[in-house]
Amino acid sequence: MEKNSNIEMITGDPKKAINKLSLPIIASMFLIFANNIIDSIWVAGLGPEPLAALGYITPLFMILVGFGNGIGAGGNSLISRYIGAEDRHSANNAAIHNLILSVIISIIISIVFIFSMKPLLMMMGAESVIGYATEYGFIIFVWTFALLMPPIVGGAFRAEGDIKRATIPIALAAIINMVLDPIFIYTFNMGIAGAAWATALGPFISLLLMFYWIFVKRDTYLSYNLKDFTNDFSMYKDILVVGIPASLEQLVLSILTIFVNYMLTIVSGSVAVAVYTAGWRIINIGMLPAIGVGTAAISVAGVAFGAKKYENLRVTARYAVKVALIASIIVCIILNVFANQIAFIFSYSENSAQLAPAIAGFLQIMCLFILYVPFGASAGNVFQGVGKGTISFLLTTFREFILVLIFAYLLGFVFNMGEFGIYCGMLLGGGIGSLICYACIELYINRLIRRSDANGI
16 A cells, blocks of 8 residues: 555554644644633623523533544544555545545534424523523534534544644634634624634634645545545444444533533522533643543554554553643643632623632632543543444443442432532542543453464464
């Protein structure tokens, strides 16, 4: 198989590949979450109710994003395995199948969310801010294709090691949103709808850039020419076998957020939801090193698995955890020390000033959650890379929807610890679950190596 520098990098030393892939991914993810933070900052200036509305719509928005990332992970995994096996024709064909799926899924999700949004928001307890929430959500879900397709197409770019083209459009979308947010919200006096329009238009422009590279410039390693396409339902299946469980992982996380919002509404009202919405977005930024390294591990693990280099698979899993954990410790310390200063960005206006102490307290507690993420994220993404998306999904479900939710409920309600107990329960459940996830990937790789040795591979 003819190789370029990107393919040589991704099929070489796993450590070097992770280092080269992860930094741009982390940078682009930082800008994505900066998008969300900036939305919250500008919307916070409108008052606690619009900010709480953003909190209620966020789980639904993240389900949408999760489908994009999930299907992108499925395409990334399949294409990487073909590249590792040095089958370029099948890799090209898989890339086209990946693009077709992105269109189909965008249409389906847009229709479903537009018609189910209001009932879901009412079930979540958003009745007091339903007007703000539906105003924001309707615009977002009409533009589903623009939000969903870039991470799916980006998954194909990551599979071929072209990390620049996988990350530049995402970074561009974030920058556009940053620029448009204050203009739409305040200059054009569009309020919370302005934040939604800014969020949608950035990815749309980025998608146009991706299409330019693929269909006009035509200088990508993977070919999207119809002569390389042979409709193969098994490829759709292989992408979805990883993509659907990976997408459902975000669904699980979003459902967890819905339950946490509901529990916080019961114990403290919508103000607690606003605090959780603002604070959790900061915690999400703190998770970026672990998530970025884990995302890079999908491609590296897929190539190693396709080439049957199982020792490289072990190196990938362990190195990913090591690098991510070091970075996560540093981030945790920074958030703890500067919690008050960070909280100020969500409480700069007279309408939201009362949120500052609560947000700072939240950050000082929940920054510990970041320390568990390297173990769970790296394990889950390596499972996705080798095509075992269902295992990753089951482990994520057990960790987040069983352990985290149960412990949050027990400490918050059964032990009557209220809001503080809910946060402590999330920490306890997340820690135990993440360590279990990592133990599972170690056992899986050890079994592959033993089987390979026994067969003399």
